[in-house]
Amino acid sequence: METSTLKNTALTHVHEALGAKMVPFAGYNMPVQYTGVIAEHECVRKAVGVFDVSHMGEFILKGDKALDLIQKISSNDASKMVNNQAQYSCMPNAKGGIVDDLIIYKKNDLEYMLVVNASNIEKDWNWIQSHNDMGVEMINMSDEYSLLAIQGPKAAEAMQSLTNLDLANMKYYTFDEGTFAGRPNVIVSATGYTGSGGFEVYIKNEDAEAVWNAVFEAGKSYGIQPIGLAARDTLRLEMGYCLYGNDIDDTTSPLEAGLGWVTKFTKDFVNSAALAKQKEEGVKRKLVGFELVDKGVARHDYPIVDASGNVIGKVTSGTMAPSTGKAIGLGYVPTELSSEGSEIYVQVRNKNLKAKVVKPPFYKA
Numbered sequence: 001m002e003t004s005t006l007k008n009t010a011l012t013h014v015h016e017a018l019g020a021k022m023v024p025f026a027g028y029n030m031p032v033q034y035t036g037v038i039a040e041h042e043c044v045r046k047a048v049g050v051f052d053v054s055h056m057g058e059f060i061l062k063g064d065k066a067l068d069l070i071q072k073i074s075s076n077d078a079s080k081m082v083n084n085q086a087q088y089s090c091m092p093n094a095k096g097g098i099v100d101d102l103i104i105y106k107k108n109d110l111e112y113m114l115v116v117n118a119s120n121i122e123k124d125w126n127w128i129q130s131h132n133d134m135g136v137e138m139i140n141m142s143d144e145y146s147l148l149a150i151q152g153p154k155a156a157e158a159m160q161s162l163t164n165l166d167l168a169n170m171k172y173y174t175f176d177e178g179t180f181a182g183r184p185n186v187i188v189s190a191t192g193y194t195g196s197g198g199f200e201v202y203i204k205n206e207d208a209e210a211v212w213n214a215v216f217e218a219g220k221s222y223g224i225q226p227i228g229l230a231a232r233d234t235l236r237l238e239m240g241y242c243l244y245g246n247d248i249d250d251t252t253s254p255l256e257a258g259l260g261w262v263t264k265f266t267k268d269f270v271n272s273a274a275l276a277k278q279k280e281e282g283v284k285r286k287l288v289g290f291e292l293v294d295k296g297v298a299r300h301d302y303p304i305v306d307a308s309g310n311v312i313g314k315v316t317s318g319t320m321a322p323s324t325g326k327a328i329g330l331g332y333v334p335t336e337l338s339s340e341g342s343e344i345y346v347q348v349r350n351k352n353l354k355a356k357v358v359k360p361p362f363y364k365a
Contacts, residue, residue, distance in 0.1 A: 009054035010146045010208035018226060025229055026118035028055040033228035040231035041322040044196050045365075048152035048219055049227035053200075054208070057121035057142040059114045065134035066112050070104060073131050075254055075275075077264040081106040086173045086191055089262050090254050091127065092271045096278070097250040098257070100124050101242065103191060105175060113141075113187075117244045131270070146208035150215060151198035151227075151235075153365075158222040159199065162214055163188065167199065181214035183207050193232060195239035195361060237328065238321050240289050240360020246300060247287060247316040247330050255279055256332065257287045285313065286338040289360040292327035292346065294353035303347040304331050312337065315346060323363040333357070 006029040016022065020031035031052065033040060043049045061069060070078045076089035085106050091099040100120040105113040116124045121142050129138060150159055156167040165178040165188055175189030180201060187202040203211050216224055233243070242248045242257060254263045255278055265276050292298060298318030303311045318329030329346070337344055340359050345352040 007055075009052055010205040011052045011054065011212055014209060014212060015052065015226070020226070020228060023229070026055055028118060030055060031226070031228045033230045034226050037228075037230045037234060038322045040225060040227045041234050043223065043225045044152045044194050044227055044231065044235055045323055046153065047223040047225075048150065048154040048158045048198070049225050049231075050212070050215055050219075051149040051151065051227050051229075051232055052146070052212075053149050053232075054146040054205075055118035056147050057116040057118060057124065057140070058145050058147075058202070059116065059125065059128070060137075060139040060141055061112045061114065061128075062110060062137040062139070063135065064110060065136050066110060069128070069132055069134055069136045070112060070114075071267055072269055073128055074102070074104065075259070075264065075269055075272075076104075076262040077266055078104055078106070078112075079267070083108050084174055084176055086175055086189055088173070090248070090259055091124070092254060092263075092269065092275060093127075093250060094271050095250070096253050096271065096274060098244075098248050098252060098254060099127050099250070101244055101248060101259075105187070105189065119245060144205060146203050146205050146211075148201045148203070148208075148212065148215065149192050149194075149198065150201060150219075151192045151194040152196050154219075154222045155198035158219040158224060159215065162218050170199075181207075181211040183211065193241060194235040195241075195363065196235070196365065233317075234319050234322055237317050237319055237330070238323055238361060238363035240330065240362065242287075242330075243317060252287070252332075253278060253283065256283045256285055282335065284335055285332045286335050287316070287330055287332055288338050288342075288357045289362060290329055290331065290344060290346075290355040291358050291362070292329075292353055292355045294355075295327075296346070296348045296351070296353045297327045298329040298331075298346045298348065298353075298355070304333055305345045305347055305352055306337070307343065307345065309345075309352060311347075312344070318346075321362055326362070328362045329355075330360075
C-alpha cells in the first residue's frame with residue numbers, strides 16, 4: 001500500500017514527533033512501537049500505557065427500532081443490556097462465518113453505539129445498512145472521533161484528576177459520559193484489549209492532541225508511556241483475545257472460535273438456524289491456545305501438524321509472551337485434538353516442534 005493512500009489519525013504527527021516506528025495498518029499510518037515491544041508491554045502490565053486506536057470505527061444507531069436491528073445483526077442478546085453497559089458480540093454472516101466482532105454500547109433505549117474494527121468499517125456499515133429495513137437512523141462517526149485506550153493497573157489512579165467520573169468504581173464493561181481533560185460529554189468506558197484493566201476514551205478529533213497531552217501530564221508520576229500496536233498484539237494474545245483477520249474471519253464460525261458465550265439462541269439473528277444446527281451437531285474444528293514445548297516461536301500461518309506430520313490446521317496468532325517467557329499461540333485444530341493437554345506440532349522452518357494445548361488466558365494477573 002502506498003504511504004500516500006494511508007489515512008492519518010488526529011495524532012499521527014504526535015507519534016512521529018515521539019520517534020515512533022510507523023507502519024500501515026488497516027489503511028492507516030499507525031505507530032507499531034516507540035521504545036520497544038517488551039518495555040511497552042511491561043509498562044501496561046505493571047503501570048499505565050496509552051494507545052492511539054483512533055482507527056477503530058464508531059456507528060450510532062438511533063430510533064425505537066435500534067435494538068431490533070442490533071438483535072438481528074448480532075449474535076449476543078442486547079436486550080439484556082441496561083443503560084451505560086457495553087457488550088462484546090459478533091456479527092455472523094449468512095455462510096457460517098463472521099462479518100466482524102464488535103462492542104455494543106447502550107446509551108439508552110433509543111440510542112446505541114457500535115465500535116467495529118478499523119479494517120471492516122465500510123464492510124460493516126454496508127452489512128448493517130443492508131439489514132436496516134426498520135428505518136433506524138444510522139450515523140457513521142468513525143472519521144470524526146479519536147479513541148485513546150489508557151490501559152494498566154494504575155490507569156484509574158493516574159487519570160482520576162482529569163475527570164468528574166469515579167474511575168475506580170466503574171465496573172468492567174460499563175461506561176459513562178462526563179468531563180475529561182476539560183472537555184464535556186466525553187464517553188469513558190471500562191473496556192480494553194489488554195487484560196490489565198483501564199479505560200477507553202472517545203474524543204472529538206479537534207480535542208485529541210490537547211487530551212493526549214493532558215493524559216501524559218496527569219500520568220507522569222505513574223510511569224505512563226505511549227504504546228504501539230506490536231505490544232497491543234502481545235498483550236491481547238496473552239489473554240487469548242481474538243483478532244479479526246487472524247483468529248476469526250468470514251470463514252470461521254463463532255462456535256469454532258470459542259465465541260459460543262456471545263452466541264445466544266434465545267432470539268433469531270442472521271444465520272442463527274444454521275449455527276444452532278452446528279451447535280447441536282458439534283463443530284469439526286476448534287480454535288485452541290497452545291504453548292510450545294520445544295524451543296522456537298510459532299507465527300501466523302505456520303502449519304499445525306499431528307504426530308505423523310499430517311497438516312491438521314494452522315497458527316492464527318503466535319508470539320513469545322513477554323509476561324510468561326513462553327512461546328504461545330492460537331490456531332484451529334480438529335475437535336479431537338482440542339482438549340487441554342493434547343499434543344500437537346507446529347512446523348517452524350521445516351521442523352515439527354512439539355506443543356501442548358492449553359486453555360487461555362496464557363497470562364493471569
